[in-house]
Amino acid sequence: MTDTTAAPPVLRLDRLSWSVGAVHIVQQIELSLGEGEFLALIGPNGAGKTSLFNLISGVTRPTAGRVELDGAAVHTLPPHRRARRGIGRTFQSSSVFPTMTVAEHVELAARAAGVRRVTAADTARVLERVRLGHRAADEAAGLSHGDKRKLELAMLLAPTVAGDGPRLMLLDEPMAGVASEETAELTDVIRALHREEGRTVLMVEHHMDIVLGLADRVAVMHHGTLLAVGTPAAVMADRAVQEAYVGEEL
Numbered sequence: 001m002t003d004t005t006a007a008p009p010v011l012r013l014d015r016l017s018w019s020v021g022a023v024h025i026v027q028q029i030e031l032s033l034g035e036g037e038f039l040a041l042i043g044p045n046g047a048g049k050t051s052l053f054n055l056i057s058g059v060t061r062p063t064a065g066r067v068e069l070d071g072a073a074v075h076t077l078p079p080h081r082r083a084r085r086g087i088g089r090t091f092q093s094s095s096v097f098p099t100m101t102v103a104e105h106v107e108l109a110a111r112a113a114g115v116r117r118v119t120a121a122d123t124a125r126v127l128e129r130v131r132l133g134h135r136a137a138d139e140a141a142g143l144s145h146g147d148k149r150k151l152e153l154a155m156l157l158a159p160t161v162a163g164d165g166p167r168l169m170l171l172d173e174p175m176a177g178v179a180s181e182e183t184a185e186l187t188d189v190i191r192a193l194h195r196e197e198g199r200t201v202l203m204v205e206h207h208m209d210i211v212l213g214l215a216d217r218v219a220v221m222h223h224g225t226l227l228a229v230g231t232p233a234a235v236m237a238d239r240a241v242q243e244a245y246v247g248e249e250l
């Protein structure tokens with residue numbers, strides 16, 4: 001018997017597709033993320049991972065299929081309305097403003113999310129959660145790449161000043177450009193947002209050691225389709241996945 005009382009998945013992608021002219025970039029993706037789940041999205045260069053994030057966050061609209069958040073269709077909404085429904089996103093390339101202070105970034109992000117009153121104590125609390133409290137008054141230009149990534153996470157969390165903040169966090173290669181000595185702490189920060197705050201996470205990440213340390217499940221994209229979805233061990237043992245990565249590091 002079907003359990004009709006079960007909560008809908010936080011995110012459900014239903015035959016999600018995106019084509020540009022005759023080029024099918026994202027094809028018929030079926031994927032669900034449960035509350036508090038951490039799913040890593042991997043795949044060779046050009047597989048369509050960023051395009052999929054664009055479809056979920058609203059940067060682009062699907063040419064077919066649906067995106068549902070908590071059971072409600074959101075794929076026709078613009079990005080800011082999806083953000084208000086709880087979809088938060090970081091980008092592959094760093095998006096901080098060099099001459100603004102760390103605290104000002106959080107304040108700006110909170111205001112952009114519709115928070116009217118943001119105090120210094122509010123921004124300090126957000127920055128503590130990403131271990132950047134000690135840099136609040138510094139200009140972003142002076143931050144290391146790892147600290148810039150943490151600041152982007154703080155901006156994602158800024159709406160929590162006056163509400164729940166993102167239920168679903170889309171992290172696009174959070175370790176990109178980060179020095180190896182900084183990855184452990186950044187991983188810890190992301191883990192805490194997931195485990196301690198219970199946020200649902202979908203993360204694109206190429207470094208398998210990071211993926212294995214964080215993700216409950218892994219989805220593999222190749223030529224715009226999902227090749228495999230499963231536990232990290234099952235996915236890495238999958239022959240089709242290994243073949244997709246021939247010539248590349250898995």
Ligand SMILES: Nc1ncnc2c1ncn2[C@@H]1O[C@H](COP(=O)(O)OP(=O)(O)OP(=O)(O)O)[C@@H](O)[C@H]1O
Binds near residue numbers: 048
């Ligand atoms: N607006 C667009 N118009 C046409 N083709 C596009 C567009 N955006 C992306 N593509 C193509 O779609 C494919 C998937 O690109 P996408 O950036 O989503 O891949 P990716 O998996 O994120 O790659 P990477 O790991 O290199 O970031 C690529 O072949 C890319 O050239």
